[in-house]
Amino acid sequence: MSDSQYIHRFSSPHTQDVAFYHSLSMDIVYYNPVLDSDTMLIDNFNDFIACLKKARFLVLDDSDSNSPIIQPDVKPEISVMYLLLTDNCNLRCRYCTVQYNLEDTPVKVMDTATIKESIQLFRKLVPSGKKASITFFGGEPTLNIDGLQTALIEIARLFTQDEIQTFMVSNGTAITERIADMLVQYHVFPIISIDGWQEIHDQMRVDGSGSGSYADVIDGYNRLRGKGLKVGISTLVGKHNYEHLPEIVSFFANELEAFNLGMSLPHLKPEAADISIELLTPKLISSWEMARDNNFYIMQIGKRLKAIAEQKPILRSCPGSSGWSMIRILPDGTITPCENMGLRGKSVLGNVNHHPSPEDIINHPEIIDWNRRQPYNIEKCQSCPAVSICGGGCPYDAFLETGSIHNPEQRSCYLSNHLLEWAIWDIYKRMDMSNGFAVPTREQRQGILPKDLPYFVSGGVK
Numbered sequence: 001m002s003d004s005q006y007i008h009r010f011s012s013p014h015t016q017d018v019a020f021y022h023s024l025s026m027d028i029v030y031y032n033p034v035l036d037s038d039t040m041l042i043d044n045f046n047d048f049i050a051c052l053k054k055a056r057f058l059v060l061d062d063s064d065s066n067s068p069i070i071q072p073d074v075k076p077e078i079s080v081m082y083l084l085l086t087d088n089c090n091l092r093c094r095y096c097t098v099q100y101n102l103e104d105t106p107v108k109v110m111d112t113a114t115i116k117e118s119i120q121l122f123r124k125l126v127p128s129g130k131k132a133s134i135t136f137f138g139g140e141p142t143l144n145i146d147g148l149q150t151a152l153i154e155i156a157r158l159f160t161q162d163e164i165q166t167f168m169v170s171n172g173t174a175i176t177e178r179i180a181d182m183l184v185q186y187h188v189f190p191i192i193s194i195d196g197w198q199e200i201h202d203q204m205r206v207d208g209s210g211s212g213s214y215a216d217v218i219d220g221y222n223r224l225r226g227k228g229l230k231v232g233i234s235t236l237v238g239k240h241n242y243e244h245l246p247e248i249v250s251f252f253a254n255e256l257e258a259f260n261l262g263m264s265l266p267h268l269k270p271e272a273a274d275i276s277i278e279l280l281t282p283k284l285i286s287s288w289e290m291a292r293d294n295n296f297y298i299m300q301i302g303k304r305l306k307a308i309a310e311q312k313p314i315l316r317s318c319p320g321s322s323g324w325s326m327i328r329i330l331p332d333g334t335i336t337p338c339e340n341m342g343l344r345g346k347s348v349l350g351n352v353n354h355h356p357s358p359e360d361i362i363n364h365p366e367i368i369d370w371n372r373r374q375p376y377n378i379e380k381c382q383s384c385p386a387v388s389i390c391g392g393g394c395p396y397d398a399f400l401e402t403g404s405i406h407n408p409e410q411r412s413c414y415l416s417n418h419l420l421e422w423a424i425w426d427i428y429k430r431m432d433m434s435n436g437f438a439v440p441t442r443e444q445r446q447g448i449l450p451k452d453l454p455y456f457v458s459g460g461v462k
Helices: 042-054 097-102 110-123 145-158 178-184 198-204 214-226 242-254 278-294 299-310 341-342 357-361 365-371 393-404 410-428 442-446
Strands: 007-011 018-022 029-030 080-084 130-138 164-170 188-193 232-236 261-264 326-329 333-334
Touching: 007 410, 007 442, 018 410, 029 410, 029 442, 080 110, 097 261, 097 341, 110 130, 110 242, 110 326, 110 357, 130 145, 145 164, 145 178, 178 188, 188 214, 198 214, 214 365, 242 261, 242 278, 261 278, 261 299, 278 299, 278 410, 299 410, 299 442, 333 341
Parallel strands: 080 130, 080 326, 130 164, 164 188, 188 232, 232 261
Antiparallel strands: 007 018, 018 029, 326 333
């Protein structure tokens, strides 16, 4: 027998205990190295060795090579669509990637025909029995209110309510009574972009004259909540707000009474909000601790920790539990896995107005290429402790950083490894080490998460 190549050893920052972690199975065994076979009760020691074998920490010399690597030929299964109703926006946020990638080209508004073609194609793409998800995006989607209404009517015609979840990401400044009523009628979950309280938010999220947008955002946010809607918040973290992230999380959870939070890193370009991941990571971890204590969920951190809690790997940062699952439709009908790549004329799968078949999309060389991108297929990732929880990071940022989507995104590497180590020692707090070793139960692993997960995390959109 020998140690598995996927075993990683972590030393406790406060005790003599160590943790052995299997990067593929995500099994954890805690062990006190002082209690070796001479001092540990013989029955306990035998149990310890049996535990290591069961968790594949000890393996036959020839049985460990590439054993759990996911098969690379899993086909894409499209069940998530982002519909960019317009790339126009009434704000000029200083870190906006859409405006950056448009490069002063004329803004576009998605017309009725393109909206219907997009939803009809998506309906054909969604595998039978798979829960579908459509997110209205932009630009600012509420600036195409007639297009939004057309889309909602078409979705209701082609999907039952049980077959689909519908979201809208908005800056919140143009939420009228008509829009709010529409979201209620068609069961749309709104997500409003807010970066903190007014002093912080208004540093980056400004209009064309440079004035802050916070007051108008909160008016729109409250209008939605006044209709009885649960509202999520989307926050971009960067140099303008990273020092106050735990307090911002508390503000969102307790004062704004948000339903949940999406907390995204800025893309590498433009650099307006860029902050080093080394400075940012401790604040992100503190933010998660604050959120958990308030039974509040942060999507981008939570999905990594949920993977550890449930021992279910994340294969991609973008959606896809097995094969690639997402397309994005730009206002002119361009189909792409990523709007930022699509706006640059890269990774284009076709145009909905040219009436592609589902097979044209699923078998397109570009989506097959994106489908191959997962950490188990990236050589640099295979020896990483966090290979099963990071998803490889953002493909677009990997492209900006290295010229290829098939490289790890370094910020995600750093963050995922530190979240993993935090989770290992947070789970340890619930262990009984009286026998010299311990293996966490599912319940003890779940302690790294809030008690209640949002419905679309626990049973729907991942």
